[in-house]
Amino acid sequence: MKEYLISVFKELETQIPELKETQLIFEIPKSELHGDLSTNIAMQLAKKLRKNPREVANDILSKIKFDDNLISKVEIAGAGFINFFFNPNYLTYIIPKILDKKDNFGKSEKYSGKKANVEFVSANPTGPLTVGHGRNAVIGDTIANLLEWVGYKVDREYYFNNAGRQMRVLGDSVRLRYLELLGEKVDFPEDYYQGDYIKDIAQKLFNEYSDKLKNESAEGIFKEVAEKEIFDDIKKTLSSLNINHKIFYNEKSLYDEGNISDLLKVFEQKNLSYHKDGAIWLKLTSLGQEQDKVIVKSTGEPTYRLPDIAYHITKFNRGYDLIVDLFGSDHAATYPDVLAALRALDYDTEKVKVLIHQFVTIIKDGEIVKMSTRKANYITLDELIDEVGKDVVRYFFNMRNISSHMNFDLTLAKKQSDENPVFYLQYAHARICSIIRTVENENLKPSIENLDLLKTEEEKDLLKKLNRFEEEVLMAAENFEAHRICFYLEDLAAAFHKFYTFRRILGSEKNIAEARLALIIAVKTVLKNGLTILGVSAPEKM
RNA sequence: GCGCCUGUAGCUCAAUUGGAUAGAGCAUCUGACUUCGGAUCAGACGGUUUGGGGUUCGAGUCCCUACAGGCGCACCA
Incomplete structure (x- = not known):
């Protein structure tokens, strides 16, 4: 129907040339009294023609003849809106269409042939997923669904890093808990992972190996087993929400396949980087950013920025037409640097859509629950699913605009049913x-x-x-x-x-x-x- | 101090991307089934859209400013 109206107005362009320069918009009015579709075109034109909007509307209508089978009434209302009322029979056409298309009704081909990548969750395997990750997971998966419904071929992707400092601390946390089980008195640092799941993993290792791991380093079996156990749990949690990533992209492969070193060379060649204080810096100020940032530390270890940029380059190279990044507001500050770098390397950053969702505030028994993975003071996604069920979790996280700082009242959610x-x-x-x-x-x-x-x-x-x-x-x-x-x-x-x-x-x-x-x-x-x-x-x- | 996000009915949130009288759910109150599922429906109550300026035919939406909350501001990710 919209298409029909647009075509009718297009024909009018020969008589009213100014129409070409205005944006033709039809919208469904809030009130039914204002018809089934409405346009403000007369108000837009009024300014250009220096005429009264209602006069312009009258002028337009006098030059158009509508198909009675489709439109039963046209009126000018308010400040100059033109309202269209559909012929009631037109509305019923939708029923045979729905009955015919069944499960496919609502899908469109508008973006068919296009490939999209949706990256979401992307939590490093240092602990169970929390309610906060849950919001990310649900939103990401649903957006992927939506893109599929309009024709995209979508890859769901999870990016992780099992090499950095976080994971070393994880391994060492397990090692110390293991030593505790051996009866050793250990001083467990406050900034280590405090959660009971660490003790569970240590217990498992103890059951299997007894005291044979006494002299192993944190980076060896402790880290490996911890990573595997935790990642298995994460995947299990996601799958209980029917979320299954197709690709798990490990940051490590960027080093193994030379993407990182290649990128460093390119920055150097393009004069986008420089050495200072033993580190390598990216000239972000010349790219419109606030300050230059370190990409390789004086220790020789890259900061997260470098692999982030290299990672996004692989997304371009993998031929995606749309690249969606979804993360929480705590990471909001990182992406402008990445995009600026990509732009400087001539990648079309219009293809990248960065979505930032705000945090979930958990309220339990009327009080705000402060969450921290490190301190193990959090509600896990598993617990939430157990308490309210998969459908409620998915619906709840979907029902709010991602920019809202949503409240999740756990006490209410539990008793919530009707x-x-x-x-x-x-x-x-x-x-x-x-x-x-x-x-x-x-x-x-x-x-x-x-x-x-x-x-x-x-x-x-x-x-x-x-x-x-x-x-x-x-x-x-x-x-x-x-x-x-x-x-x-x-x-x-x-x-x-x-x-x-x-x-x-x-x-x-x-x-x-x-x-x-x-x-x-x-x-x-x-x-x-x-x-x-x-x-x-x-x-x-x- | 600086940047991003947010502020709408008692509570939780919408508002067709700048449109017409700012809408839902919950809560509160009043009603409605001898037949298809009462986990339902009808009605009432509830607003200076945080305050103050500005832009224009027209502002919850855009700009400036003040206030309040969230998240950041690393040679962590």
Whole structure:
């Protein structure tokens, strides 16, 4: 429909040349009184033509003839909006379309043929995933889903580093706990990993090797076993949320394959780096950044920046059209340097979309829980999933704009069952399934023969909402905003529940009953597809 | 001190990217089923969009400023 209106206005360009320079926008008005689509084009033109907006609108309409089969009414309203009212029959076209496409309804081909990489979680294996990682994990996976729905071929990627200082400390933490088990008195440093999982790993090593590891170094078996155990747990946690990364990219391979040394040479050749105080610095100030930063320490060890840049270069070289980086606000300061460097090396950083999500504040028994991996004062993602379930976790993290500093009230979440919107959606789906089961016994079949009988307010409202789904998916994907899907689905479910309260299938005249049956099957399909994007199940019974 | 994010109803959050009368859920109050799932529906209450300036036909949204909170500001990642 939008396409139709755009084409009509395009034809008008010959008569009103200024139209070419204005952005033609059609939007769905907030209020139904303002029609099904609306444009502010007259107001935009008014400025250029130095005329009254309503006059311009009148002028435009006098020059256009609309197809009566599509548009039933056009009006000028407010300061100069032009509102379009669809022919009601047009709305019902969506039902056969949904019934035909089923699980694929809502998908589009707009970006088909394009490849995207979504990097998310990317926590180093130093401890179990926390609730904070959970937000990252869920958002990342859902964005990947959304991109797939609009045609991208998506790789989900996890970047990690098992070489640096963090991992050395991890290994040594395990070693010290192990020595404790041997009865040695050790002084366990405060800035080491305090969590019980370290003791568990030490215990495991003790069970297997007894005291044979007494003289092993932290970097050897202690680190290796710790990394493996913890990474296995991380993968298990993610998989319990149905999150499975295709690629685990180890920073170490960047050294092994020479990417790091190559990059250093390039910086040198392009005169983008210099030596000072025994370290190598990147000339970020010449790239518009605040200050130069060290890329190789005086010890000869690179800082994280260098591999970060090399890593992103591999993403370009791997041929992605879209590169999504998702991380928490604690890392927000690092990416501008990386992007500046990439730009200086002539990579098209328009392809890189950096998404920053704000932190989750955990509230338990009315108090804020301060979290720290090091101090082992945190709530793990596993605990959260155990307490509220996978669907609630996924829905909850998806339902808010990523820039919101969201609160997670754990006490409420635990007792939450009828208060949580995810149940509201699932209930609507299960209810429709139940109706279908019941109605089938009455020898009714969904029919699209008499959809024009769907003309009550409740039915029209549902039809309008069904008509919006494809665009919602596209908007959510293009803006990387999964929460729009949540709000849309809640809206749709509410419209269904209202329909259910006032309009019946059983007991209605057969043609109406069968048209309504087709309608609710369409609603069920859209609910399920929306929940699928979010990674939430759509149960047939609850 | 500097940078990024945030501030909207009692609480948790939206607002079609600058549009029309700022909307939902929860909480509170009042109502609604002898038949398809009451985990539901209808209604009421609730706002100086943190304060103050500015930009324009039009501002929750953009600019300036003050205040409050979160996150950063390494030769850690």
